[in-house]
Amino acid sequence: MTVTDPTPPAAPYRFLQGNFAPVGEERTDTALEVEGAIPPALSGRYLRTGPNPVTVDEDDYHWFLGDGMVHGVRLADGRAEWYRNRWVRTEAACGALGEPFTMERDEGGLYEGMGNTNVVHHAGRIWALTEGALPIELGPELDTRRSSNFGGALPAGINAHPKFDPQTGEMHVLSYTFVPPFSYYQVVSADGRLVRQVEIGNGGPVMMHDMGLTASKVVVFDLPVVFNLELAMAGVRLPYRWDPSYTPRVGLLPRDAADGSATTWVELDDACYVYHPLNAYDLDDGRVVIDLVVHPRAFDDPERGDPSQGDPNLQRWTIDPGAGRVHREVIDGHGQEFPRGDERLATARHRFGWSGGFPDFDSIGAVGDRPVPVLKHDVVAGTTEEKVLGPGIVPGEMVFVPASPTSGEDEGWLVGYAYDKARGASDLVVLDANDWAAPPVATVHLPVRVPAGFHGNWVPDRALS
């Protein structure tokens, strides 16, 4: 396959350039070069997934739809024991790979997706997730095991951004479809059973990528990226488009609500799109604070299915259900995505957060030469500090791992992959989250490129039963 270099890049080629391009083989490497010292407290796996199509139809490829490939590095006792990458063995991936399809399936017949959007751990197991799909369980060495509906009757596949309540151990998640009532809220217990399901009822069939969770409420995005039946009928694989006529809203659903009629919907003054919040929490007076990366528009292009238009930045929304308004302020004006915080503070007031400082969409895939810093946000001091890893080194999502269960909010490490353009390969980078001026604590030089992907998590050994 030859990828031309149109300027500006036009989809679908755009999603195949630079470090967006897929890799063609699975590897297991145990002799890994390490610079610096891996903290012995990091005992577990860093797992991250992303689109990595087995085969590509250049004219009909969207980055969001590629076969999932999970890249993992196991750290233990101060050593990097292995790197491995594995396609998630969905029926489509097995077909393209020419392999028999062996994944076990739960009843219900729901779509399993690609496993290309997020990797989480819950109830002692590892799950690869795609928006609107059933979770796919992976083994500790990234073998594909089964899909799961958590033992319940899901009306639709769940989204790929569940929230984990550190107080209860529960997993909270939303799902959506293109038919009324459009959206649902689900709770999966700490031991992995679907224990609660509530219809929400958005205003229409919107793409709802993520959610917010406070101690008392679910934050529901009802924003103008809308399912388009005409495009679907025409065979467009991702038939969602920006709809300027759609009323942008955010909903507050009490976690204990019997049904979605308890949702308070608050309209936004200006339309926008949100993929990812950093964190949300309750104020004592009933308002809700949510920090999040906001895109002025998304999918505002009938040809390309472009995920973003305008410059995304980090904002704080203070949602006042009593007054019926959302107060919006910009926390940091850098172009950015993949915000993450200390998960121990999920649903509670936070001070710090980290994100990738992407000046434009293409820089996620290392297309172009604009530097990409990792950003550390202190929302109490009102500061954002940049950390550029080096010339031509492009980080992806960075995940915070606390130094110990009792350590402070930024006392720990940030872990993630970074693509080194000069080397043509990627590193696993471990940064000191507290000392932003310090060089990386450790850099594991991988022998291969890890294509730009979406989300991952640190899976400590103690999380796997």
Ligand SMILES: [Fe+2]
């Ligand atoms: Fe996401």
